[in-house]
Amino acid sequence: MEFKALEKSGLWEALSAVGKRCYLPPGILSWSARGREEAEINATLGTARGPEKEIIAHGRDEAVTFYLPRLRNYFRELEPDDIVAYAPLAGLPQFRAAWREWTLYKLSADADKLASLMSQPVVVPGISAALFVAARLFLDEGEKFVTTDLRWENADNIFCRHLGTQIVPFALFERGKFNTQGMKEALLSISGQGEKVLLLLNLPNNPAGFSPLESEAQQIKKALAEVAEKSGKWVVVLLDDAYEGYVYEEACLRSSLFGLLTGTHPRLLVAKLDGASKELLFYGGRVGAVTFGLPQGLAEEIAPAVNSELEAKVAALARSTFSSTPRAPQALAARVLEAREDFLKERQAVIEVLKGRYLTLKEHLQHLKSSTLRPLPFNSGFFAFLNLQGIRASDFAEHLITKYKVAVIPWEGPGVNGIRIAFCAVEAESLPKVVECISEAADDLSR
Amino acid sequence: MEFKALEKSGLWEALSAVGKRCYLPPGILSWSARGREEAEINATLGTARGPEKEIIAHGRDEAVTFYLPRLRNYFRELEPDDIVAYAPLAGLPQFRAAWREWTLYKLSADADKLASLMSQPVVVPGISAALFVAARLFLDEGEKFVTTDLRWENADNIFCRHLGTQIVPFALFERGKFNTQGMKEALLSISGQGEKVLLLLNLPNNPAGFSPLESEAQQIKKALAEVAEKSGKWVVVLLDDAYEGYVYEEACLRSSLFGLLTGTHPRLLVAKLDGASKELLFYGGRVGAVTFGLPQGLAEEIAPAVNSELEAKVAALARSTFSSTPRAPQALAARVLEAREDFLKERQAVIEVLKGRYLTLKEHLQHLKSSTLRPLPFNSGFFAFLNLQGIRASDFAEHLITKYKVAVIPWEGPGVNGIRIAFCAVEAESLPKVVECISEAADDLSR
Structure with missing residues (x-):
């Protein structure tokens, strides 16, 4: 990132060495923002999300950040x-x-x-x-x-x-x-x-x-x-x-x-x-x-x-x-x-949803046939990662969001080039579509 | 503060320069802790406190951290x-x-x-x-x-x-x-x-x-x-x-x-x-x-x-x-x-209480006669400060808490030697007693 106005104003010279060197790389945060604005399926977020009814009986259809119902209830009871x-x-x-x-x-x-x-x-x-x-x-x-x-x-x-x-x-x-x-x-x-x-x-x-x-x-x-x-x-x-x-x-x-x-x-x-x-x-x-x-x-x-x-x-x-x-x-x-027992029960409802998504994603990634894409082993957490060969991850993510309205986070660095799929934030029924779009995007770009 | 066990264990050598140099000086936090435990009047805290009824009609007699009632109410209404x-x-x-x-x-x-x-x-x-x-x-x-x-x-x-x-x-x-x-x-x-x-x-x-x-x-x-x-x-x-x-x-x-x-x-x-x-x-x-x-x-x-x-x-x-x-x-x-209007009204109730304490404390400090103590000008905020001459502030605070059960924070440093009275945390009716005890403590120690 450039800080041209600070340089032009002369204020750059008033900053410390750390102040000069710190910047927010255009990484997760900016891709997440694009995901929210441009995508139909947003697999960028680092929080577990989905329809409230997936984790709570009689919950709403509306997507929420998954939460522990008792945490919300306790909130109402706090003393000043x-x-x-x-x-x-x-x-x-x-x-x-x-x-x-x-x-x-x-x-x-x-x-x-x-x-x-x-x-x-x-x-x-x-x-x-x-x-x-x-x-x-x-x-x-x-x-x-x-x-x-x-x-x-x-x-x-x-x-x-x-x-x-x-x-x-x-x-x-x-x-x-x-x-x-x-x-x-x-x-x-x-x-x-x-x-x-x-x-x-x-x-x-x-x-x-x-x-x-x-x-x-x-x-x-x-x-x-x-x-x-x-x-x-x-x-x-x-x-x-x-x-x-x-x-x-x-x-x-x-x-x-x-x-x-x-x-x-x-x-x-x-x-x-x-x-x-x-x-x-x-x-x-x-x-x-x-x-x-x-x-x-x-x-x-x-x-x-x-x-x-x-x-x-x-x-x-x-x-x-x-x-x-x-x-x-x-x-x-x-x-x-x-x-603890009640908490674990409530949280298990979320873990079960995530596990279901994990199994769906894993199955579909297994059938992915592409010389460009190589899914890495995964078994836990909130994400899956796919290595990319022959194309820059950010170019791939750009194509994916532009043509297919699917948002993922590109990861680039020494020895690293791939995309992160946040299955924590995508409903299971959308995950086959995510894999399909990724596969087609890879085909588009390797032609 | 010494870190003898870290040195003895050898782990000291695994710390960074910052890790080695950082420590929590035995200042506000430790004197506040003593104030809570040992004092009858605790003038160490940096938060505005007092009986709930001082700020809310029909509030409790019990001392609370002064708060905005609407903030508490909003808390109950937050969405997940x-x-x-x-x-x-x-x-x-x-x-x-x-x-x-x-x-x-x-x-x-x-x-x-x-x-x-x-x-x-x-x-x-x-x-x-x-x-x-x-x-x-x-x-x-x-x-x-x-x-x-x-x-x-x-x-x-x-x-x-x-x-x-x-x-x-x-x-x-x-x-x-x-x-x-x-x-x-x-x-x-x-x-x-x-x-x-x-x-x-x-x-x-x-x-x-x-x-x-x-x-x-x-x-x-x-x-x-x-x-x-x-x-x-x-x-x-x-x-x-x-x-x-x-x-x-x-x-x-x-x-x-x-x-x-x-x-x-x-x-x-x-x-x-x-x-x-x-x-x-x-x-x-x-x-x-x-x-x-x-x-x-x-x-x-x-x-x-x-x-x-x-x-x-x-x-x-x-x-x-x-x-x-x-x-x-x-x-x-x-x-x-x-x-804003409602907020300002609720906060004004707190400011009025603090102002009342300020006026009480100011009046009593004006009558303080001591060659050891010199109150500094004050007009705002949560505290008043008294310079001490001829005695270390921490010794004074020690004597004050031990003999009079009044807790204040001693302040020492290059060119600084005095005590801080947190009138934000002491009811107006106790402030004359605070000044009296401070005055007597000064007499004790200058004899």
């Missing part, structure tokens, strides 16, 4: 102090307690280990804020870290454009499986630079809708321990768990790697970055959390203090960036989580 | 999409429009000028976030900027501890008046360092509860134009307008300096940093805004583009720090502002 007062900096106590319980519930296989090694969650306003704070806590400007080639574009905004750190990417897939070897090599390749190597993983992945198998997760764990051994450095793993729980295949890892990785090596620190956005279908609430999982073998008397100090660091960064997190959303999220 | 969906990155359109109208209403004397020179507000989650984004946009690490000696402690957290910029302070008061000369000299003293000088002003001031007179505001304007002339550099003024509108004396500037300063010099850029926290008594909503006021004499065809580009920069920084701002609070704030 839970609406207007500040929340404590590290979060509303009942929300922190509820989020901790929720995490232990999701990771019950590792609950014993986690009970002693897991920090209290520190609340921040959403996963972007969690990523920002974690990046700030561990990385210096110019420092390298490792993440997947397929990744949420806002990771680039936060880590690179804003904070000036450098991504060393590895291919998410190697022959259709999670690329553990590539991850390991990338981490070792940067192990010369300081006292730690940092890895950012987002599983289920945006944009690929992919979670590793249980067996692959075990390999990831082993590989990270090997990196710690071989490099002699700290390994810091940031887990962007935005889509945790939206998994549609039995053999996949059902929840965060956090349980598996915590306490597995004396030099492995894990930070779990959570959001209520997807987990509680509460995007606009802006509630997220940072929770640490400690290394193996810390003396019992020191572990709680390490966690307290890490929490204090996150709170200090929160205070000096955005201060406290919205109060009412925390109060609501706490109530939702406290009524 | 205004609760759970994401707000657009730059803010909910109806909130942005309402906030712009509100700003023009408050600054109606300059409305014509502002209509062409004022940007659209870009929404961020509260004033801390607005300060962070503005700091990031204009200042590099290590760069100097100017602000008052008496200032909100979180400015130090954001600008210094987190971002590593350096404050060149000037004394807020010179013989009981706004110290325009000191401000000017401080700005000129740093004008050698780059292409701009940056000034942060918070009026009404926290902690001093002070607003300049109309005539002093004119002098500020003149002085800033002189700095721009004399230095040949850009002058960037950040206005932290958190307490705008809470002014209890007729001769004072009634609203933000933004109206006065916008368009007054070809090299003067103003950024207005707002929060719904105090203005709408909606602390926990975390809604704030950044609005620019352009320099004088920009070509008519370029001014809108400069504003759009500045808005795009703020949005890019928002996206790469915390992404969008909570949705429901924006929807609510918009509705409150759209019913």
